Amino acid sequence: MFESLQERLSGIFDKLTGRGALSEADVDAALREVRRALLEADVALDVVKGFTEKVRQKAVGAQIVKSVTPGQMVVKLVHDVLVETLGSDGVGLNLRASPPVPILMVGLQGSGKTTTTAKIAKRLQERDKRRVLMASLDTRRPAAQEQLAVLGRQAGVETLPIIAGHTPVEIAKRAMSEARKGGFDVVMLDTAGRLHIDEELLAEAASVRDIARPNETLLVADSLTGQDAVNLARNFDEKIGITGIVLTRIDGDGRGGAALSMRAVTGKPIKLLGTGEKLDGLEDFHPQRIAGRILGMGDVVSLVEKAAQTIDADKAKKIAERMKKGSFDLEDLAEQLRQLQKLGGMSGMMGLLPGMGKIKKQLDGVDLDNGVLKRQMAIISSMTPAEKRNPKVMNASRKKRVAAGSGTKVEEINRLLKMHLQMADMMKQMGRGKGMFGKMFGGKGVPDAAELEKMQAELAALDPNALPPELREMAAGGTLPEGAKPAPALPGLGSRLPSLGGLPGLGGQPFRGFPPAGKKR
Amino acid sequence: MSGFLKSLFRRNRDVEESPQAAAMPEAIAPEERRGWLGRLTQGLAKSSKSLTGSITTILTKRKLDQTTLGELEDALIAADLGLATTERIIKAISAGRYDREIAPEDVRKVLSEEIAKVLKPVEVPLDFRGQKPFVVLVVGVNGSGKTTTIGKLGAIAQREGLKVMFAACDTFRAAAIDQLQVWSERTGARLVSRPPGADSAGLAFDALTEARAEQADILFIDTAGRLQNKAGLMAELDKIVRVLKKVDANAPHAVLLVLDATTGQNAMAQAEAFAKTAGVTGIIMTKLDGTARGGILVAIAERFKIPVHAVGIGEQIEDLQPFDAEAFAEAIAGGGG
Numbered sequence A: 001m002f003e004s005l006q007e008r009l010s011g012i013f014d015k016l017t018g019r020g021a022l023s024e025a026d027v028d029a030a031l032r033e034v035r036r037a038l039l040e041a042d043v044a045l046d047v048v049k050g051f052t053e054k055v056r057q058k059a060v061g062a063q064i065v066k067s068v069t070p071g072q073m074v075v076k077l078v079h080d081v082l083v084e085t086l087g088s089d090g091v092g093l094n095l096r097a098s099p100p101v102p103i104l105m106v107g108l109q110g111s112g113k114t115t116t117t118a119k120i121a122k123r124l125q126e127r128d129k130r131r132v133l134m135a136s137l138d139t140r141r142p143a144a145q146e147q148l149a150v151l152g153r154q155a156g157v158e159t160l161p162i163i164a165g166h167t168p169v170e171i172a173k174r175a176m177s178e179a180r181k182g183g184f185d186v187v188m189l190d191t192a193g194r195l196h197i198d199e200e201l202l203a204e205a206a207s208v209r210d211i212a213r214p215n216e217t218l219l220v221a222d223s224l225t226g227q228d229a230v231n232l233a234r235n236f237d238e239k240i241g242i243t244g245i246v247l248t249r250i251d252g253d254g255r256g257g258a259a260l261s262m263r264a265v266t267g268k269p270i271k272l273l274g275t276g277e278k279l280d281g282l283e284d285f286h287p288q289r290i291a292g293r294i295l296g297m298g299d300v301v302s303l304v305e306k307a308a309q310t311i312d313a314d315k316a317k318k319i320a321e322r323m324k325k326g327s328f329d330l331e332d333l334a335e336q337l338r339q340l341q342k343l344g345g346m347s348g349m350m351g352l353l354p355g356m357g358k359i360k361k362q363l364d365g366v367d368l369d370n371g372v373l374k375r376q377m378a379i380i381s382s383m384t385p386a387e388k389r390n391p392k393v394m395n396a397s398r399k400k401r402v403a404a405g406s407g408t409k410v411e412e413i414n415r416l417l418k419m420h421l422q423m424a425d426m427m428k429q430m431g432r433g434k435g436m437f438g439k440m441f442g443g444k445g446v447p448d449a450a451e452l453e454k455m456q457a458e459l460a461a462l463d464p465n466a467l468p469p470e471l472r473e474m475a476a477g478g479t480l481p482e483g484a485k486p487a488p489a490l491p492g493l494g495s496r497l498p499s500l501g502g503l504p505g506l507g508g509q510p511f512r513g514f515p516p517a518g519k520k521r
Numbered sequence B: 001m002s003g004f005l006k007s008l009f010r011r012n013r014d015v016e017e018s019p020q021a022a023a024m025p026e027a028i029a030p031e032e033r034r035g036w037l038g039r040l041t042q043g044l045a046k047s048s049k050s051l052t053g054s055i056t057t058i059l060t061k062r063k064l065d066q067t068t069l070g071e072l073e074d075a076l077i078a079a080d081l082g083l084a085t086t087e088r089i090i091k092a093i094s095a096g097r098y099d100r101e102i103a104p105e106d107v108r109k110v111l112s113e114e115i116a117k118v119l120k121p122v123e124v125p126l127d128f129r130g131q132k133p134f135v136v137l138v139v140g141v142n143g144s145g146k147t148t149t150i151g152k153l154g155a156i157a158q159r160e161g162l163k164v165m166f167a168a169c170d171t172f173r174a175a176a177i178d179q180l181q182v183w184s185e186r187t188g189a190r191l192v193s194r195p196p197g198a199d200s201a202g203l204a205f206d207a208l209t210e211a212r213a214e215q216a217d218i219l220f221i222d223t224a225g226r227l228q229n230k231a232g233l234m235a236e237l238d239k240i241v242r243v244l245k246k247v248d249a250n251a252p253h254a255v256l257l258v259l260d261a262t263t264g265q266n267a268m269a270q271a272e273a274f275a276k277t278a279g280v281t282g283i284i285m286t287k288l289d290g291t292a293r294g295g296i297l298v299a300i301a302e303r304f305k306i307p308v309h310a311v312g313i314g315e316q317i318e319d320l321q322p323f324d325a326e327a328f329a330e331a332i333a334g335g336g337g
Helices: A005-016 A024-040 A045-059 A070-086 A113-126 A144-155 A168-182 A199-212 A229-239 A257-266 A287-294 A300-310 A313-325 A330-342 A345-352 A357-363 A368-381 A385-389 A396-406 A410-431 A435-442 A449-460 A469-476 A489-496 A509-513 A515-520 B002-009 B019-023 B036-059 B066-078 B083-094 B104-122 B146-159 B176-187 B200-213 B231-247 B266-278 B296-304 B325-333
Strands: A101-107 A132-136 A186-190 A216-222 A244-248 A270-274 A282-284 B134-139 B164-169 B190-192 B218-223 B254-260 B282-286 B308-312 B320-322
Touching: A024 A045, A024 A070, A024 B083, A045 A070, A045 A257, A045 B066, A070 A257, A070 A287, A101 A113, A101 A199, A113 A132, A113 A144, A113 A186, A113 A216, A113 A244, A113 A270, A113 A282, A132 A144, A132 A168, A144 B176, A168 A186, A168 A199, A186 A199, A199 A229, A216 A229, A216 A257, A216 A270, A229 A257, A244 A257, A257 A270, A257 A287, A313 A330, A330 A368, A330 A385, A330 A410, A368 A396, A368 A410, A396 A410, B066 B083, B066 B104, B083 B104, B083 B296, B104 B296, B104 B325, B134 B146, B134 B231, B134 B266, B146 B164, B146 B176, B146 B218, B146 B254, B146 B282, B146 B308, B146 B320, B164 B176, B164 B200, B176 B190, B190 B200, B200 B218, B200 B231, B218 B231, B231 B266, B254 B266, B254 B296, B266 B296, B282 B296
Parallel strands: A101 A186, A101 A216, A132 A186, A216 A244, A244 A270, B134 B218, B134 B254, B164 B190, B164 B218, B254 B282, B282 B308
Antiparallel strands: A270 A282, B308 B320
16 A cells, blocks of 8 residues: 555665765655655554654755765755654663652553553563553453452562552552552552543643652553544643653554654653563564564564564474475475465565565455465375475376376476475575575574564665665566565665575566566566 | 334434423433434535535546546545455446536436445344344444443433333443433433442343333343453453343344444454454444545445444434434545535
8 A cells, every 4th residue: 555665765766876975856756755654554644744854954955966866965964854753762661769769551442551551561561670550541442450469470560559549549559558558669659541632631630740759650642543633732732741652552553753753743662562462572662673664675674573473493494404405396386375365365475575665556456365375375286295206207197196186287287386386496595605695504593672663663674785686686677566676675674584595586587477466567 | 012122213214302302301402403414414514515525526627537537436435444445336326427517416316326225224223123122232342432322322211111121231341331320310321230340241141130120111231341352351241141041042132343433444343343252233323423424334334244324423312323224335436505
């Protein structure tokens, strides 16, 4: 659905390649696209305006570095301003006060306050060795207090006993006094969801704040929020006074423009990100990551994390070993296809890959995930073990048999075999360790957080000339839809994705295996 | 049964006081009751004020030129209509009027009419006649308001004298079952549940079997919130649908997608994915009582043409209101207040 900024800009700047500095007209043209990209990413309109102005000032007259195109230059500038606006990393929770330190959680209904409360409590207790008491002040939503109690048991964090009929203010008082008596370090106060224009409930939250005098008042907000993000952040900040923002559902596939909106209007740091429903799904905020996502540059970090979570490391290692030796058979291919399916299929993955947006768009409507993958796996399942190990034996009569057994056609089998052949060839080459791409197979495993951040940062300043030649050839080979250059992503992925190497579609070339998808559109 | 239909989703803009309202336990001290349009526009007025204001200032004695259209475009974007839909509407407005002077009221009217044109075809009441039990599967991302919506729907149905059952198939989120339990006590609807962590598809199967045996009129199946990009969770939803079909080949008879009005462009992806996996038959948009205008619904209507049944404009049972394309459009265009 979305086009990345890079793709949009490349069109505008194609004719400009090679000029010395960005003129005002160039910048204006580019900024129109920047505006569109930001709006599609749900950045609030007012924020977009201020933002593009900032970029304009930096961009006009900026010298274009030789190795990059003007489009890339602008993307880099935009990315930098985004990171700057989103704020620096690692603004942790401020717990510097005499215990018990209160933390107040506020937000709209359904933004994820209760889950986030439990996540933070668990982290403080397990990682930071603080004793935490949680209390739910949500007397409105049915079973909200029970929800926190259940989460408390799951997280091993104590919760304030529920007394029916208590008002939020009474619960807050009781929580503070119990925490003092019980020697707790931190008290987390989870409040009822409320609208940012509900004066009555905002006043109630303010009185809770006055009683608890929280060190931190965190606004919990859904990262999928649209233009309204500015209103809600501004109102909560004005009426209750927030000290930071927690963005939830960052594991969704939204573009996260709300982060920029809220940060820009409140000036308050985004402190944490909630990902997933499990209680350890809490991450520190890193502006680079969100910036890349807003620009549609893909979220390689997410991809790598997802891959790390989903892919069976042992199996992947075995396949990688076999690839190195050049003995990549159909059984291995089937395994790769299965893992690809687990990752959310081709389109799920391409959405996360920088530069892949265009391919994804062109493939929209082609049922890659459920259609092609399933059929390919069915074909392989219909083969005998000997055929899987040595696909060369597949002659016409065997193909007919397999086609009948898998409910496919002989052409599809031919296509699959050709794809396998090409992949095996490519892997053999890479196995020899040529170029950065080759390192994929010698990787050392799952990268740590710092490395991931670095990778994401690298994406902003990519130089297409740094591409390994084999990839450039592939992209130029005409087998990919025009303009689809998966390559820029790959240097960043390079050494760290040992297990993903063989996934069809990742390298570009295996797309030859899907002619109906690639060529028609 | 058509009584429920008429009552919950009648077109009449004035909601009459239901005589049984007082019988509802929590019932939700019906403060001063306003008509649907009144309530919605009141909710939206807070937000559309700025929009109205901006349109007025833009257009007083001005020509409908490029600058003006650009500013109108901004106003629609700020309502979450998304770029493509906004641009199409702006084009429609400028057609034949370009460079002519136009009064601010007329622009609002045209704007609202253009939006209503898109929404009118999807203004479809929820029809659950002809099936017993009528199975309603409720889906959506986390925190969109599924359980609350089921509670409200169930309360209204029960009030209409229908035999209602709830199936607590959100066996994942902590206390989700308890939350539906409270709604079941409030409404008198029977709850079918299992301990947390139980298989939701199995529970759906049993609930439908039970609903048949007990001759329930309507069965609401609550599901766990899931982000539409999680393949595993979507597969689980697919399984619930498949399993229901084993009991009744036509079930679920309605699949309701609950969308949060504050959601931005991602709502499109939600509509697409849930429609693909669960075969969404209708949308309910919640949380329209804030400042969010839910303009993404226009984009969804334009692209997917999924019927919209109702909107949630508050926490009370009565705050679940039939969807009214004109009112919704007027509220976005800022003409209703």
